[in-house]
Amino acid sequence: MKKALLEINNLCVDYVSPNGIARAVDHVSLTIAPGETVGIAGESGCGKSTLAFAIARLHKAPALISEGQILYEGRDVLKMSDKELRDFRWNDVSIVFQSAMNSLNPVITIGEQVTDVIMAHKRISLKEANKKAVELLNIVGMHGDRLQSFAHQLSGGMRQRVVIAIALALEPKLIIMDEPTTALDVVVEREILNELYDLKEKFGFSILFISHDLSLMGEIADRIGVMYAGKMIELGDAKTVFSKPSHPYTKGLISSFPTIHGPKTRLYGIPGDPVDLLRLPKGCNFNPRCNDCTEICVKDEPKLLERNAGYKVACHNI
Ligand code: ADP
Numbered sequence: 001m002k003k004a005l006l007e008i009n010n011l012c013v014d015y016v017s018p019n020g021i022a023r024a025v026d027h028v029s030l031t032i033a034p035g036e037t038v039g040i041a042g043e044s045g046c047g048k049s050t051l052a053f054a055i056a057r058l059h060k061a062p063a064l065i066s067e068g069q070i071l072y073e074g075r076d077v078l079k080m081s082d083k084e085l086r087d088f089r090w091n092d093v094s095i096v097f098q099s100a101m102n103s104l105n106p107v108i109t110i111g112e113q114v115t116d117v118i119m120a121h122k123r124i125s126l127k128e129a130n131k132k133a134v135e136l137l138n139i140v141g142m143h144g145d146r147l148q149s150f151a152h153q154l155s156g157g158m159r160q161r162v163v164i165a166i167a168l169a170l171e172p173k174l175i176i177m178d179e180p181t182t183a184l185d186v187v188v189e190r191e192i193l194n195e196l197y198d199l200k201e202k203f204g205f206s207i208l209f210i211s212h213d214l215s216l217m218g219e220i221a222d223r224i225g226v227m228y229a230g231k232m233i234e235l236g237d238a239k240t241v242f243s244k245p246s247h248p249y250t251k252g253l254i255s256s257f258p259t260i261h262g263p264k265t266r267l268y269g270i271p272g273d274p275v276d277l278l279r280l281p282k283g284c285n286f287n288p289r290c291n292d293c294t295e296i297c298v299k300d301e302p303k304l305l306e307r308n309a310g311y312k313v314a315c316h317n318i
């Protein structure tokens, strides 16, 4: 196995409030190899964004990393100084968030925004930065002329492409994408993701791709991790997670989404409400919503155990 680019060990992230401590990331361990695409799936509120932000130490109060370790190329991210962290965030890792396309500055041109990023981190002339900006726009399927545009003159899909171009500007080795295309229509979403996939093949970066849409993930990820109530409950190769999931929650998630290519089937969804982190049930967090729940499930918490090489599931009934 290739040496990990990113290694997360037993990470816990808590939101501390007068009402109690909500553990949004609960002892999560995950590795990402160079060039690998890892998908993280799960319903809204299960801790995906909290995990993404914590990896780059971009989480803000009341979120707090209370346990665990994050290693990037063997370097301890939680021990980095402010300067190391700044370099790490741009040169090594970049994040495209959920509504990033709305974070473009409305009063300066796209070109200035792209060149600003390049020049803040690389010692090159404005002329060279401009040339690089055109290249970046071309890479994400846009014409260099667009550098003169302002954000409001672009469609949502184009703005998101610009954000991806900025994320690629410094050629990071890891790109974290937190529902990067959910605000777009499905056709544009797929187009952008296919382009991203081509770029990845060309540049060899790794991607941590977060989405609630497992069918999309089944197409682009090498491995998929499924989270429930802050815990990783199933983790393995994308093909198996998507086509032969083991955990009852993963099965429910998959049947909740229509696939574009697959046969039309009824959508079952998952009964019950998403879990409240301040009021977790005893035993397995998923037990109130699980059809396969047995006695042990309401007593003991299931561990994330390896079932096949590299394939892990946290369920008593498997
Ligand atoms: P996801 O990205 O999977 O939708 P988040 O990481 O945004 O989930 O949130 C996970 C959980 O963390 C939420 O269910 C909520 O309980 C808690 N949480 C998120 N943001 C805050 C906050 N600012 N203050 C308190 N709790 C929060």
Ligand code: MG
Pocket: 048, 049, 050, 098, 178
């Ligand atoms: Mg989120």
